[in-house]
Amino acid sequence: MTTERLYFTDSYLTRFDASVVDRGDGGRRVYLDRTAFYPTSGGQPCDFGRLEGIRVADVIDEGDRIGHLLDAPLAASRVQGEVDWTRRFDHMQQHTGQHLLSAVFAERFGSQTVSVHFGQESSTLDLDREALPHAALTEAEAAANAVVTEDREVTVSFEDAKRATGLRRSTERTGMLRIVTIAGLDRSACGGTHVRRTGEIGPILIRKAERVRKQLRLEFLCGGRATTRARLDLEVLSKLAALASSGFDDLAPAIEKQAADLKRSEAARRELESLVYRRRASDLYHQMEADAAGRRVIIEGPGPDTAGAPSIDALRSLAQGVVSLPGGVLLGASRRPPTLLIATSEDSGLDAARLLKTVLEEFGGRGGGSPRIAQGTLAQDRLDEALARARACLIP
Numbered sequence: 191m192t193t194e195r196l197y198f199t200d201s202y203l204t205r206f207d208a209s210v211v212d213r214g215d216g217g218r219r220v221y222l223d224r225t226a227f228y229p230t231s232g233g234q235p236c237d238f239g240r241l242e243g244i245r246v247a248d249v250i251d252e253g254d255r256i257g258h259l260l261d262a263p264l265a266a267s268r269v270q271g272e273v274d275w276t277r278r279f280d281h282m283q284q285h286t287g288q289h290l291l292s293a294v295f296a297e298r299f300g301s302q303t304v305s306v307h308f309g310q311e312s313s314t315l316d317l318d319r320e321a322l323p324h325a326a327l328t329e330a331e332a333a334a335n336a337v338v339t340e341d342r343e344v345t346v347s348f349e350d351a352k353r354a355t356g357l358r359r360s361t362e363r364t365g366m367l368r369i370v371t372i373a374g375l376d377r378s379a380c381g382g383t384h385v386r387r388t389g390e391i392g393p394i395l396i397r398k399a400e401r402v403r404k405q406l407r408l409e410f411l412c413g414g415r416a417t418t419r420a421r422l423d424l425e426v427l428s429k430l431a432a433l434a435s436s437g438f439d440d441l442a443p444a445i446e447k448q449a450a451d452l453k454r455s456e457a458a459r460r461e462l463e464s465l466v467y468r469r470r471a472s473d474l475y476h477q478m479e480a481d482a483a484g485r486r487v488i489i490e491g492p493g494p495d496t497a498g499a500p501s502i503d504a505l506r507s508l509a510q511g512v513v514s515l516p517g518g519v520l521l522g523a524s525r526r527p528p529t530l531l532i533a534t535s536e537d538s539g540l541d542a543a544r545l546l547k548t549v550l551e552e553f554g555g556r557g558g559g560s561p562r563i564a565q566g567t568l569a570q571d572r573l574d575e576a577l578a579r580a581r582a583c584l585i586p
Contacts, residue, residue, distance in 0.1 A: 210264070
């Protein structure tokens with residue numbers, strides 16, 4: 191038996207009576223002769239609500255009939271249904287807002303909507319192009335909100351597919367089409383729920399645009415979602431403005447200045463750190479006795495735990511100092527992450543990358559570098575063995 195879809199003719203209907211015509215899953219899946227519950231379809235999520243007080247957790251379109259998945263078995267043969275209006279109206283706002291946005295992009299920029307998705311917090315529509323300038327997005331958003339303000343009529347009609355004209359997108363469907371029309375702007379074949387006038391959509395906000403598989407995906411919000419998101423954004427901006435000791439209008443320049451100051455401070459810190467480690471490299475170098483080949487090998491490794499262990503950045507800074515000294519060689523290790531580093535001066539006669547490769551291959555590590563400085567990682571439980579093996583290579 192075909193289910194009569196009450197939402198097709200009245201999206202505002204939230205209470206209805208119906209007869210149970212079939213059941214499944216022990217009475218948890220119910221089929222009615224008529225329903226106001228919208229099933230998941232066309233990118234729009236289903237309605238929630240109750241049948242005889244039992245929660246409707248999902249609504250599934252099965253072609254001619256609609257299945258209602260309940261939290262508990264339903265025994266009654268006649269039922270009263272109640273649709274969650276808050277969820278329904280939110281979906282009506284998002285879906286009609288999407289029609290409006292799609293029509294604006296088609297009219298102003300010749301961009302057709304390829305697909306849509308209505309999520310729990312935001313919705314997206316994909317356009318058949320890879321990019322649009324920011325100015326075009328703001329223009330489309332302003333144009334859509336102007337139509338909202340005009341409070342144009344939104345109507346639903348049923349027309350034979352062979353005689354339906356002026357549709358924004360052609361359809362391959364045959365027989366009777368359900369057509370949603372925004373007065374003076376758009377006609378689209380659609381089975382979703384919609385508001386009666388554009389003013390009910392509320393504000394429309396385009397939040398993000400990104401390229402996805404050679405298409406332009408726009409994230410948008412309408413109505414209550416848009417105002418809720420705007421309030422959250424305002425709170426974030428207020429906190430940032432307070433941290434930057436700035437007003438909203440001066441926030442961007444203030445953050446840019448702070449970023450530039452931080453970049454300069456970081457460069458100065460790195461320069462000072464480099465000087466410190468070069469001095470430390472020189473001190474360690476002169477504490478070592480040269481071997482028969484004239485090399486001075488410095489071992490800088492971790493203890494049994496991470497406390498006091500050198501960082502990778504510290505080892506690299508130390509390496510820069512060692513390679514500038516005659517016959518300088520550094521073997522360093524760090525436990526977090528487990529890393530081995532070898533540095534050799536040009537006159538040492540040693541190739542750091544080649545030495546490291548020999549050790550890593552033996553202990554299953556990975557890495558590389560130049561003849562002067564090379565580093566690699568390996569399993570934590572192999573680090574001490576690898577360090578000992580590298581030390582044996584450098585100090586026979």
